[in-house]
Amino acid sequence: MSAPADLPFDLDSLPPAVREAFVAMQAKVTGLEAQTERQDYLIAELRHALYGKRSEQLPPDERQLAFEDLEMAVAEAEAARAALAERNADGKTRRPPAKRNLGHLPDHLPRIEQVIEPARKICPCGCTDMVKIGEDRAERLDIVPARFQVIVTVRPRYACRRCDAGVIQADTPNWLIEGGLPTEGTLAHVAVSKYADHLPLYRQCQIYGRGGVDLDRSTLANWCGVAAYHLGPVVDRMLIHLKRSGRLFMDETRAPVLDPKAGKTKTGYLWAVTRDDRGWGGGDPPAVVFTYAPGRHGRHAMDILTGFQGVLQVDGYTGYDALAEPKRVGGMPLTLAYCWAHSRRKLHDIYQKDGSEIAAEGLRRIAQIYKIEATVRGRSPEERLAARQAQSAPLIADFRLWLTHQRSRISAKSRLGEKLGYIHRHWDGLQIFLTDGRVEMDTNPVENTIRPITLNRKNALFAGHDEGGRTWARMASLIETCKLNAIDPYAYLRETLTAIANGYPASRIDDLMPWAFQKPSI
The missing domain is CATH 1.20.58 (Methane Monooxygenase Hydroxylase; Chain G, domain 1)
Known part of the structure; x- marks a missing residue:
């Protein structure tokens, strides 16, 4: 200057x-x-x-x-x-004023006090020692990197001094992997790191190596496989619980899997079945169960939903159509409720690329319906239904007239015509929410549970085998259900694996559901 x-x-x-x-x-x-x-x-x-x-x-x-x-x-x-x-005119720095942290550090964290005493506690005039009249306290968050420890199990043997009646010794504790290195807490940590924090096993090995613990990736893979095997009945029971509901969401997402015979990846799929009744205050806890299948054919959805009766909320994928037909295997025909968010995306794609005013008008009409929906979220099915009938139904009727008029003016083979045709083909299913207060306007609840799968897919690239896809599905089911119920996945898996190792009775498996988990008191 x-x-x-x-x-x-x-x-x-x-x-x-x-x-x-x-x-x-x-x-x-x-x-x-x-x-x-x-x-x-x-x-x-x-x-x-x-x-x-x-x-x-x-x-x-x-x-x-x-x-x-x-x-x-x-x-x-x-x-x-x-x-x-903070520099003075002479260029020297001065101590900045103290800044107060926003928020509050949880009370359950251990506190380590550092008491800093003055160098001298004698009165400046030298008359006597000064006395404490108060103190200032400041809390800062300190993070200690993961610390490894070894649990040494000691079983003393005892014998009688006077006779040879024998030797007594306590039985060996039950471990999930008998004679193996990991505790159940270690198994839980590896699984959560891979399937919740999206850390592939080879990266975990690198982290452990920095701590002085050398573990091979195949060893961690073995641990995950054993844990998934023992947790399989819990996931199977979760799916039974979900299929007892009267309304579910379903969606599928890619799960690339290595095909050893071809030497490249093939496309497998994780099919997600989600229960989320929070929108209408339902009493059943939210949950999601993933099932791995080697393809996207509708028969996989048919097999997974065997025994389910009620309303299924899905996108417009034709693989679900057979579930609503009389020839459905595994139960009566389902009612398919389609997703307004997918319909909106069809119009949004057109508007984003072409700036179509017709698409913009469709988006504005759908936005009006969503505004009404936001006002009834969390209310009872009866209240939601009454509000929808009074406010949303007229907008839906107007949208139908507008849709019919625009389709009569636009070629069905044009890009916009195809998108409008999609909405027209699914019109009956798009109106289900007007007749059932439990039904949502879209399938966002199940899409939200799928997002972590996408992150894991990006980091891990692919599963090594179809069996790896099944392990992925089981672990993701438990971890994502824990998240939906505000439960720490590590604490749940550690306690559940410990219970299974100690022979938890199959007759009480419902107590092992993630939503039933009670964190043990410390």
């Missing part, structure tokens, strides 16, 4: 100390202006990522990465700006 032309004094005429201070102040102002400009730019980028036009927003996973990078950059800019502001 150069001195202004109308400066009332000559910089060179100032005393050297004053001149140096003035130059230092100018440099400080220049730095602060640059940092403020960068900070404003980053904040604007962050706001755009949060509140920008929907057509410009990133997918959820990429958006989270963008948020992290932008927030880190903002923090870096703020730190640099604060460092400049």
Whole structure:
């Protein structure tokens, strides 16, 4: 920064100390202006990522990465700006004012107190020792990296001094892997790291290696397989519980699997069956069960839902159509309730690419229906149904007239005509929510449970075998159900595996459901 032309004094005429201070102040102002400009730019980028036009927003996973990078950059800019502001005129730094943390550190965390006493506690005048009249306390969060420990099981042997009646010794405790290295807590940790935190086994081996514990990836794979085998009956029982409901969601997502014979990956699928009655205050806890299948054919859905009767909420995939037909195997025909969110996406794709005003009008009409739906979420089925009949039904009727009119004007073979035709073909199923207060407008609950599968798929790339896909499905079922019920997946798996190792009776398997889990008191 150069001195202004109308400066009332000559910089060179100032005393050297004053001149140096003035130059230092100018440099400080220049730095602060640059940092403020960068900070404003980053904040604007962050706001755009949060509140920008929907057509410009990133997918959820990429958006989270963008948020992290932008927030880190903002923090870096703020730190640099604060460092400049905290310099005195002589260039020396002064201690910044204390900042109070937002939020509260949980009470259950252990506290380690560090008492910092003054170097001298004698009165400055030397008359006597000073006495404590109070204290200031400040809490900071400290993280200790994972600590490995070895559990040594000691079983003393006892014998009689006077006779040879024999030796007594306590029985060996029950372990899930008899004679193996891992505790049930270790098995739970490896599974949660892989299927909840999306850390492939080879990366876990690298982390353990830094702690001085060398474990082969195949060893961890073996542990996961054993745990999945013992948890299989629990997952099977979960699916039985879900199929007793009167309404379920279903969706499928890709699960690439290595095909050893072909030397490349093939496309398997994880089929998700979800129960989520929170939208209408239902008493059954939310849950999801994944089932691995080597393909996407509708027969897999038919097999999974054997015995289920009621309403099935799905997208427009034709593989579900046979479930609503009289020839359905495994039960009476189901009522298929289709998803308004998928219909909206069809129009949104057209609007995003072509700017179609017809698509924009369809989006506005659907948005009006969703506004009404937001006001009835969490209310009873009767209240939801009454509000829908009074407010949503007229909008749906108008939408049908608008849809018919637009389809008569637009070629069915055009891109927009195809999207409107999709809505028309699924019209009956799109209206189910108007006649049943338990039914949602879309399949978002099941799509939300599938998102972690996508993250795991990105990190692990593929499962090594069809059996790996089945293990993936079992672990994901338990972990995602724990999340839906605000339960720590590690605590649940550790206690459940311990119970199974100790011969938990099959007659009480319902007590092992994730939603029934009670964290043991410490």
